[in-house]
Amino acid sequence: MAPSRHLPSGASAIASKLQGNLQGLKPSQQKALSRLYTRRYPNQGGYTPEQARELAILSRGVGRQLGLLIDRQGRPQMVIVGGPGSIYIPELPRARLGAGRLRGLRLLHTHLTSDLLSREDLMDMLFLRLDSLAVLTVDEHGDPRRLQYANLLPVAPIPHDEEEESQAERPAYQVHDVLPWDHVDVDFAELAQALEDEWARLAPTPSESRRPAATPTAGSSEAARAVLVSISTAPKSTQERELDELEALAETAGVVPAGRMVQRVHSLNSASILSKEKLAELETLALQAGAGLVLFAGDLSPSQLTHLADATERKVLDRTMLILDIFAQHATSRAGKLQVELAQLRYTLPRLVGKNKALSRLAGGIGGRGPGEQKLEMDRRKIRERETRLKKQLEELRRHRAAARRRRARAGVPVAALVGYTNAGKSTLLNVLTQASVLAENKLFATLDPTTRRLRVPEERELILTDTVGFIRHLPEELKEAFRATLEELESADLLLHVADASHPELDVHNQAVEDILREMQLQDVPRLLVLNKWDLVDEESRAALRFRFPDAVPIAARAGQGLEELSREIVRRIDWERDVRVPPPPPAAKTLPDQESIFPQD
Numbered sequence: 001m002a003p004s005r006h007l008p009s010g011a012s013a014i015a016s017k018l019q020g021n022l023q024g025l026k027p028s029q030q031k032a033l034s035r036l037y038t039r040r041y042p043n044q045g046g047y048t049p050e051q052a053r054e055l056a057i058l059s060r061g062v063g064r065q066l067g068l069l070i071d072r073q074g075r076p077q078m079v080i081v082g083g084p085g086s087i088y089i090p091e092l093p094r095a096r097l098g099a100g101r102l103r104g105l106r107l108l109h110t111h112l113t114s115d116l117l118s119r120e121d122l123m124d125m126l127f128l129r130l131d132s133l134a135v136l137t138v139d140e141h142g143d144p145r146r147l148q149y150a151n152l153l154p155v156a157p158i159p160h161d162e163e164e165e166s167q168a169e170r171p172a173y174q175v176h177d178v179l180p181w182d183h184v185d186v187d188f189a190e191l192a193q194a195l196e197d198e199w200a201r202l203a204p205t206p207s208e209s210r211r212p213a214a215t216p217t218a219g220s221s222e223a224a225r226a227v228l229v230s231i232s233t234a235p236k237s238t239q240e241r242e243l244d245e246l247e248a249l250a251e252t253a254g255v256v257p258a259g260r261m262v263q264r265v266h267s268l269n270s271a272s273i274l275s276k277e278k279l280a281e282l283e284t285l286a287l288q289a290g291a292g293l294v295l296f297a298g299d300l301s302p303s304q305l306t307h308l309a310d311a312t313e314r315k316v317l318d319r320t321m322l323i324l325d326i327f328a329q330h331a332t333s334r335a336g337k338l339q340v341e342l343a344q345l346r347y348t349l350p351r352l353v354g355k356n357k358a359l360s361r362l363a364g365g366i367g368g369r370g371p372g373e374q375k376l377e378m379d380r381r382k383i384r385e386r387e388t389r390l391k392k393q394l395e396e397l398r399r400h401r402a403a404a405r406r407r408r409a410r411a412g413v414p415v416a417a418l419v420g421y422t423n424a425g426k427s428t429l430l431n432v433l434t435q436a437s438v439l440a441e442n443k444l445f446a447t448l449d450p451t452t453r454r455l456r457v458p459e460e461r462e463l464i465l466t467d468t469v470g471f472i473r474h475l476p477e478e479l480k481e482a483f484r485a486t487l488e489e490l491e492s493a494d495l496l497l498h499v500a501d502a503s504h505p506e507l508d509v510h511n512q513a514v515e516d517i518l519r520e521m522q523l524q525d526v527p528r529l530l531v532l533n534k535w536d537l538v539d540e541e542s543r544a545a546l547r548f549r550f551p552d553a554v555p556i557a558a559r560a561g562q563g564l565e566e567l568s569r570e571i572v573r574r575i576d577w578e579r580d581v582r583v584p585p586p587p588p589a590a591k592t593l594p595d596q597e598s599i600f601p602q603d
Contacts, residue, residue, distance in 0.1 A: 020081035043189035060142035067109035131192035172284035226293035258289035420499035421510035422470025473513035503537035
């Protein structure tokens with residue numbers, strides 16, 4: 001809103017109630033516009049004849065479009081002054097928003113030409129989830145002429161297995177016929193309530209989803225449904241597989257996947273991930289699916305997050321945010337909680353500006369210095385200080401675990417570590433082999449903390465078997481660094497048991513992701529044994545192909561207890577039982593980092 005610097009003090013108080021383009025308006029005009037706040041607009045018909053004439057005269061008098069955001073009790077919540085050919089709706093509060101609920105506000109605004117509802121008007125209604133939107137045309141004499149209104153249209157959510165093209169056949173809104181301005185016979189409050197009732201009737205229950213959701217995360221129920229989005233240069237088949245994995249992650253987080261959008265692009269826009277047309281399509285899909293959450297298969301930059309926050313009222317998360325949320329849900333030990341919090345802080349800090357639209361407007365630059373910047377820097381400093389404390393605590397954790405590894409090394413007990421893609425069955429295998437009671441569920445990242453158990457193998461030998469956190473492709477860097485204390489367990493291993501899901505259609509992709517992470521951790525030279533788990537879910541033809549491709553692998557079905565004897569014999573054969581015991585040196589003492597040595601840049 002442009003400031004009114006040359007108004008008397010009384011006029012300034014009046015202008016503070018108005019929104020939009022007030023530049024050049026006389027104090028008397030602003031006073032007349034402010035009186036619109038005192039009116040009560042009936043739901044039946046939308047206005048009285050006197051109110052319509054007043055609005056038309058004022059709009060023609062100032063030569064600009066005028067808009068009223070009216071609640072269901074008929075009270076104007078915002079009076080907006082636009083330009084001669086357009087109107088800009090300021091940021092609205094998020095109160096009352098939900099997957100199956102409208103905002104509780106209808107927009108009535110004027111057009112100074114004979115043009116009726118435009119695509120921009122309809123997009124505003126869609127993105128803001130307005131109860132309805134009406135345009136009142138004004139002639140050159142300042143008289144009202146015609147009215148046209150539109151409302152969002154509830155439709156049944158699109159089934160998961162339905163063709164993507166069917167989305168275009170499902171209109172998101174209904175535009176009604178043009179009416180004489182004084183013959184409007186509709187109750188706008190009843191219309192809005194009927195729409196919400198229809199959405200509630202069409203909303204699917206969790207049992208109608210493709211798979212039952214896990215326990216919902218904290219928050220309102222409408223946020224438990226999500227639209228999954230992939231915007232990438234990769235082929236569509238690759239994007240669909242990535243969305244399959246994102247769907248499994250969403251279900252692990254307690255979210256019900258309710259729709260998908262896939263777009264292949266030549267190059268990604270670093271500032272805005274989606275065009276306005278695609279954003280409208282996404283909003284339509286989310287609206288029809290009853291989704292309060294949008295999940296992106298890739299990582300979003302701070303500018304992309306800001307762009308999406310400005311465009312949609314829905315909560316937006318990228319893949320890394322979702323994984324961090326899953327880790328936060330599953331972290332039970334002190335070490336796990338510390339590592340998750342550190343990863344969250346590292347991911348949050350560079351996106352701090354983009355997380356809050358109010359902060360982003362005040363942060364830095366000409367015209368932006370002041371209290372907002374001080375608040376932003378205060379938040380950054382708190383994050384850096386907390387991160388330094390977490391690093392010290394994790395350093396102590398590393399030293400504690402290193403001492404335990406040295407004790408095992410002195411005892412001459414070899415160590416085998418279970419590694420593999422998440423949900424490959426590592427914890428199930430540990431439980432079966434050692435009669436442990438580690439949580440083993442059919443969900444991603446069920447295990448976060450390393451679990452160590454003694455295992456007796458043939459020839460009266462013993463070894464230490466360690467279960468570790470599962471890997472995933474494109475593992476966020478923040479997690480790699482934060483979980484360094486956990487993954488260091490692998491460095492002292494004499495043998496890595498690479499557990500893979502033999503029944504998964506992306507077995508090769510998963511295996512390569514594990515190999516890449518092990519190489520990044522400089523563990524490529526540690527002896528490895530490939531264990532093809534879930535062999536009982538593989539058909540005979542596929543088994544023959546897998547035996548040919550992986551001749552040295554051991555096929556097992558951990559849950560069914562099949563192939564475990566052969567696995568035990570192969571473990572005995574692969575470990576060098578006569579090796580010289582090398583006691584690893586203790587890690588260096590934790591270094592206290594001064595503030596200027598923080599890993600984050602000082603903005």
